[in-house]
Amino acid sequence: MTQWRVFSQPNVLSLPMWRACRIVDGVLKIDNHITGTKEAAQKRADELNALEEKKKRLFRRATRKGADE
16 A cells, blocks of 8 residues: 655645545545645645554454464
């Protein structure tokens, strides 16, 4: 799985909207949260990356526990 990154999305008011995105299997996935600053979007991307890591750890723990039985 690729890491979440920050990108700027222009809008009609010429103010950038900052969002988190990643590419999965060649498809661009965009987080629904829209922020007004790059720092806030980076914080959101970091949260999403941490959540993804937690899911991976829990999956590994569950599959390892099942294999031990």
